[in-house]
Amino acid sequence: MMRLSTKGDYGVRALIDLAIFGGDGPVQRSEIARRQQIPESYLDHLLAQLRRDGFVRSTRGPGGGHELARPADEMCLLHALESLEGSLAPLACLEDEAEDHEHSVLCGQQWVWREIYDETRRRLTAVSIADLAERERQRLRARTTNYTI
């Protein structure tokens, strides 16, 4: 159905959470899970992936937890999502590694999707985790004064 899975959703929310609540020391997985409403044992896998790809680093033991591995404004949404979801190419033949392009099939649609894919990546590159965190901060402030949604 061509949809982003919860991996990308949860994982990016974890990064945003770290951007907001990190800063003074590591944040525990259990805290992120509670705040973002993500099953902790599932979040475990997502953080592992983000660690492997250099988005977060972690320390064990009491007082340990997770931190962003680099500044939030140097992390774009595209790369975070690609880490969590794999390639976002809407067609396999648009993948970067696609040397064995079986573009013979569905070649007709290919050019349309190529443009859409390029445009999508351009937009996702222009948004950083810091941008998303800023929006989230505003939303959190608004919630304290608003009636409930």
Place this chain on the structure above:
Amino acid sequence: MMRLSTKGDYGVRALIDLAIFGGDGPVQRSEIARRQQIPESYLDHLLAQLRRDGFVRSTRGPGGGHELARPADEMCLLHALESLEGSLAPLACLEDEAEDHEHSVLCGQQWVWREIYDETRRRLTAVSIADLAERERQRLRARTTNYTI
């Protein structure tokens, strides 16, 4: 993984096939399947869906087969794909029916994907099955003179 499935691929290719080889009478499912390299019994389901949504009509019995239900230049790629794949919204909360928007979660990313989704639909609306068929015709002509790909 956020990818178009073979339903959209096969189904659109079937429509293109009908746009090219229809015109003088119905085209048999077996012919489409052979030309487009699609398992015939699978194509059956896709044509059923396209029939339900008014893209093709069919006649039974000897000499029967499938035809486009309306001119190919009045069928846009977006609607064909939506018939075959369901909504192309990258997030459930972007779906048209999403009244129960649980946009509280992942609200941070939502605006980005909203723009991407709008842009995607705009582009897919601008392309008709007739456009795709024309490209395919050119490709078929080229193949007769080219060395093999």
Place this chain on the structure above:
DNA sequence: ATATTCTCGACTAACTTGGTCGAGTATAGC
């Protein structure tokens, strides 16, 4: 030592994808 926190792999249920198959229905032509 011990409690805390992350790490890693195995396992699972539900769902989607990409089909296959067979019984049934409509129809053209004789």
Place this chain on the structure above:
DNA sequence: GCTATACTCGACCAAGTTAGTCGAGAATAT
């Protein structure tokens, strides 16, 4: 009305992905 042709429809199935759970183990602060 028979028969061959062609579509129709639902049941079924294997493989892969998603969205988890669980438990044993490793690192570390006190």
